[in-house]
Amino acid sequence: MRVVFMGTPDIAATCLKKIIADGFQVVGVYTQPDRPKNRGMKLAFSPVKEVALAAGIPVYQPENFREDGDVETLRALHPDVVAVVAYGRILPQRVLDIPKFGCINIHASVLPAYRGSAPYQWAVLDGQKETGVTAMYLCREMDAGDIIDVSKTPIGENETAGELLDRLAVLGADLLSKTLTGVEKGETTRTPQDGAQATYAPMLDKSMCPIDFTKTAQQVHNHVRGLHPWPVATMELQGQRFKVHQTVITEGSGAPGQILGLTKTGLKIACGFGAVEIRSLQAEGGKRMNAPDYFRGHPLEAQ
Numbered sequence: 518m519r520v521v522f523m524g525t526p527d528i529a530a531t532c533l534k535k536i537i538a539d540g541f542q543v544v545g546v547y548t549q550p551d552r553p554k555n556r557g558m559k560l561a562f563s564p565v566k567e568v569a570l571a572a573g574i575p576v577y578q579p580e581n582f583r584e585d586g587d588v589e590t591l592r593a594l595h596p597d598v599v600a601v602v603a604y605g606r607i608l609p610q611r612v613l614d615i616p617k618f619g620c621i622n623i624h625a626s627v628l629p630a631y632r633g634s635a636p637y638q639w640a641v642l643d644g645q646k647e648t649g650v651t652a653m654y655l656c657r658e659m660d661a662g663d664i665i666d667v668s669k670t671p672i673g674e675n676e677t678a679g680e681l682l683d684r685l686a687v688l689g690a691d692l693l694s695k696t697l698t699g700v701e702k703g704e705t706t707r708t709p710q711d712g713a714q715a716t717y718a719p720m721l722d723k724s725m726c727p728i729d730f731t732k733t734a735q736q737v738h739n740h741v742r743g744l745h746p747w748p749v750a751t752m753e754l755q756g757q758r759f760k761v762h763q764t765v766i767t768e769g770s771g772a773p774g775q776i777l778g779l780t781k782t783g784l785k786i787a788c789g790f791g792a793v794e795i796r797s798l799q800a801e802g803g804k805r806m807n808a809p810d811y812f813r814g815h816p817l818e819a820q
Contacts, residue, residue, distance in 0.1 A: 518701045521596040521616070522565075523547040528686040529602040530564035532623060535690035536600070537572050541697055545594045549605050550578045582612050591615055598700050600693060601655060610657055618700050620655040623689040625682070626718070627651060627667055629710040632660035633718035637685055638678040640718075642743030644735060647671050648681070650689040652696040654707065661715070663707035665699070668692045675738075675765060677745040726751040730774040734766045734791030741793075755818055762805055763797035776817060784808045 520543050522533050529548075537543055546569035554561035562570070569576045579587040592615050599620040601608070613620050626636035628651040633639075640648040649669035656662040668688050672681060699705040721744065728737055728750050741750040741764045750761045754776075769777045769785050769792030777785040783794035799805045800815075 518542060518597045518618075518697070519544045519595055520697065521545045521547065521591065521594055521599045522569075522602075523599060523604040523606075523608075524565045524602040525549045525563045525605050526603050527564045528625065528682060528689060529604070530568045531686035532600075532602045532690040532693045533565055533568045535694050536697060537568075537574075539694045541694075543569075543572075543574050544596065545575050545577060545591075547577045547579070547591075547604065550580060581606060582609055588612060588615075598697065600697065602689065602693065607659065608655060613655055613657070621665065621693075621696055621700070622653050622655050622660075622662070623693050623696075624651045624653060624660055625685050625689065627669060628653060628660060628664060629712065629715040631718040632715055634720045636718040637681050638718070638721055638743050641672060641676070641678045641681060642739055644739045645672055648685070650685055650692050652692050653710075661710055661712065663709050665696055665705050665707065666692060675742070677742045677763075679746040721748055723748045728752045728761065730786060731789040734788040734793050737788050737793050738764050738766050758801045760799040760801075760805075761795055761797075762799060764793045764795050767792050767794040779809060779812050779817065781809060784812065 520536065520541050522543050524533060525548050546565060548563045548565040551560040551562055553559065566576050577590060582588055588611055591612065596616040598618040599616045601620055601622040608620060624636065626640060627649045631639055637648060647669055649667055651667050652665040654662040654665065670684060670688060696705065725744060726748050728740060730737060741761050744750045745762060752759055752761055767785055769787060771777055771787030773787060773789050775787040777787055777792055783796040785792050785794050795808050797805060798808055798811060
């Protein structure tokens with residue numbers, strides 16, 4: 518069975534490695550064009566491109582599929598199936614119609630919950646206890662195709678979105694391999710989604726970063742976890758801006774935002790209900806540090 522793979526970031530690279538290792542015939546890989554990166558602004562390969570080149574698989578990087586030539590290049594690969602994982606492009610119907618067995622996608626939520634570009638982050642932001650990955654057939658509407666299979670996993674109470682993504686990548690890779698095996702054997706099923714149950718996970722942006730300490734300790738904790746490693750929650754403290762990398766929920770009460778004390782493990786701050794202890798933070802222009810270490814060198818003013 519001839520497989521064309523489409524993806525760009527690390528989660529997609531993990532999935533590509535898995536299906537190559539499992540012996541699937543990957544005849545071409547599509548990924549987003551090389552982008553300038555870091556201070557030097559040198560063009561950088563996507564994680565998927567690096568995996569494909571290391572495996573000797575041809576790589577294609579069209580900006581989109583609006584040009585007839587790009588569509589015909591894909592058609593010339595004669596894919597039996599196109600596997601898509603976080604490609605970052607919406608595929609037009611004329612692309613979806615090319616592969617014999619359709620286009621399948623691995624999405625990082627249990628659909629129809631959290632359709633959209635930031636599913637696992639919003640699951641953490643919303644304080645969900647469980648999430649997973651869904652294998653589905655692509656259709657014109659975003660993340661609305663028929664479901665093939667689902668793998669679920671609990672979300673740890675202190676787990677960040679980034680840590681969760683690392684686990685979902687492995688879960689998604691296993692599900693993709695299992696799904697492709699089913700496609701090859703003609704054993705996949707299709708379950709239509711219930712659109713009435715759909716929820717959406719819009720893209721994150723930096724306007725979401727400031728912490729609102731009038732919310733409950735649980736909500737503040739979820740906010741910090743869900744925005745890590747990007748765009749990272751922030752707070753203002755005694756006239757300085759900090760990125761907040763790690764919190765835990767703790768006992769304590771006071772006016773929202775009030776500093777309740779510095780312990781051996783972190784800085785306790787009151788919330789609308791309860792309190793959080795900030796374990797790790799980063800002053801603007803500085804490096805990430807454990808909170809007690811930072812405040813030993815930068816003593817807090819008495820409130």
